[in-house]
Amino acid sequence: MKSYDLVIVGVGAMGSSALYHASRRGLKVLGIERFGEVPHEQGSHHGSTRIIRKAYFEHPGYVPLLLRAYELWEQLEREVDEKLIVKCGGLMIGSPTSEVVTGAILAAQRHELTYEVLSKQDVQRRYPFFALDDTQQAVFEPDAGYLFSELAVKAHVQQAIKAGAELKLGCQVAGWSKSGDGVEIQISGETVYADKLLLTVGAWAPNFIDKSRFQVERQVLHWFEPEEASTAGLPIYIVEEQDGSTFYGFPNIPLQGLKVAIHHGGENCTADTVDRVVHPADIKRMRFALSRRIPSLAASRLIKTSACMYTNTPDFHFIVGPHPEEENVILGLGYSGHGFKFSSVMGELLVKMALGENTIQVPEIFAPDRFAQAR
Numbered sequence: 001m002k003s004y005d006l007v008i009v010g011v012g013a014m015g016s017s018a019l020y021h022a023s024r025r026g027l028k029v030l031g032i033e034r035f036g037e038v039p040h041e042q043g044s045h046h047g048s049t050r051i052i053r054k055a056y057f058e059h060p061g062y063v064p065l066l067l068r069a070y071e072l073w074e075q076l077e078r079e080v081d082e083k084l085i086v087k088c089g090g091l092m093i094g095s096p097t098s099e100v101v102t103g104a105i106l107a108a109q110r111h112e113l114t115y116e117v118l119s120k121q122d123v124q125r126r127y128p129f130f131a132l133d134d135t136q137q138a139v140f141e142p143d144a145g146y147l148f149s150e151l152a153v154k155a156h157v158q159q160a161i162k163a164g165a166e167l168k169l170g171c172q173v174a175g176w177s178k179s180g181d182g183v184e185i186q187i188s189g190e191t192v193y194a195d196k197l198l199l200t201v202g203a204w205a206p207n208f209i210d211k212s213r214f215q216v217e218r219q220v221l222h223w224f225e226p227e228e229a230s231t232a233g234l235p236i237y238i239v240e241e242q243d244g245s246t247f248y249g250f251p252n253i254p255l256q257g258l259k260v261a262i263h264h265g266g267e268n269c270t271a272d273t274v275d276r277v278v279h280p281a282d283i284k285r286m287r288f289a290l291s292r293r294i295p296s297l298a299a300s301r302l303i304k305t306s307a308c309m310y311t312n313t314p315d316f317h318f319i320v321g322p323h324p325e326e327e328n329v330i331l332g333l334g335y336s337g338h339g340f341k342f343s344s345v346m347g348e349l350l351v352k353m354a355l356g357e358n359t360i361q362v363p364e365i366f367a368p369d370r371f372a373q374a375r
């Protein structure tokens with residue numbers, strides 16, 4: 001039986017980064033991916049871009065990880081000599097009591113981040129693209145921007161292989177069992193041994209851990225063709241409406257278009273049954289959301305669409321740490337639709353956990369045992 005220091009199941013956003021960090025630490029590491037190529041369009045990392053920001057409205061406890069994530073993205077960019085991160089600034093738009101506005105200000109103040117509160121008039125002067133209503137304002141964060149997600153996954157894998165990592169593509173892990181001081185991993189037709197096992201299986205998490213911890217949710221991405229002039233100098237943006245519905249978007253990217261999507265509110269599904277067809281009702285919902293805040297875009301030509309999946313936990317915080325019943329199995333799961341920006345630091349953190357190092361402080365909100373019993 002082949003034996004490894006670390007086996008990583010699932011080589012998507014988190015697994016590719018863990019593979020990179022493990023190989024750089026000199027570990028004998030194997031990454032196993034069920035699909036025949038990485039990156040791919042069946043999981044949660046496709047669709048070209050992902051937002052990155054520091055003034056984290058979801059919880060200020062994420063900010064120290066984000067500061068390290070930025071450093072690691074910039075390091076990876078230098079290594080592969082390719083543009084992976086664009087810091088175009090970011091606008092969180094909502095009422096003064098909305099989660100995006102209050103949460104971003106709280107995180108920025110607690111961690112002394114640079115930010116600016118903009119009135120409706122300020123936003124309209126700087127970005128006539130947006131039509132805020134009288135109850136809305138915005139928090140502007142200059143360091144926010146976006147990552148090229150598939151290029152980032154590709155860069156992590158490429159550098160990991162260069163540093164000696166092994167990668168098995170098109171192999172599905174069926175399960176694992178405790179074995180001596182480590183773990184045996186059952187792959188199609190083969191069993192391998194590892195001192196430590198890392199599970200980064202994204203939307204397939206319910207196949208490995210108690211299903212009640214996860215709800216997979218279908219999400220639809222839309223690319224529109226805006227009027228060029230109206231999109232000059234746009235930041236990324238997240239808009240929270242009075243009814244709690246939220247959408248987000250990116251600047252116009254040459255040859256791609258301007259990508260927007262509704263955050264949450266999609267159908268519950270599983271990774272194997274998700275409806276990958278985008279329907280007229282999906283597009284109608286998107287155009288309605290745009291009609292209120294970006295009227296010029298609402299009527300513009302749709303270039304393409306794509307369906308993707310969020311893997312939500314009950315509290316929308318990540319599940320990161322040792323398996324509650326088996327310390328040799330590390331979980332990096334439940335990224336709840338906001339994990340990509342962290343993947344650079346998440347790989348580093350998960351590998352440190354596997355090695356028993358605790359030099360990165362893990363927020364308590366990630367504790368795997370905060371929900372019902374595992375397995």
Ligand SMILES: Cc1cc2nc3c(=O)[nH]c(=O)nc-3n(C[C@H](O)[C@H](O)[C@H](O)COP(=O)(O)OP(=O)(O)OC[C@H]3O[C@@H](n4cnc5c(N)ncnc54)[C@H](O)[C@@H]3O)c2cc1C
Pocket residue numbers: 009010011012013014015032033034035042043044045047049050051052171172173174200201202203204219220221261308309310332333334335336337338339340341342
């Ligand atoms: C539409 C959309 C927009 C998003 N926008 C943002 C954003 O702007 N900013 C942000 O930070 N985050 C965003 N996210 C969230 C982010 O993309 C995810 O949190 C992140 O990709 C999750 O990474 P992962 O490694 O858990 O999953 P994935 O990248 O999907 O990787 C999991 C991998 O595990 C493999 N796998 C599963 N089961 C097995 C098995 N049994 N054997 C072998 N391999 C297996 C899968 O094939 C897959 O490759 C968005 C997500 C979506 C869907």
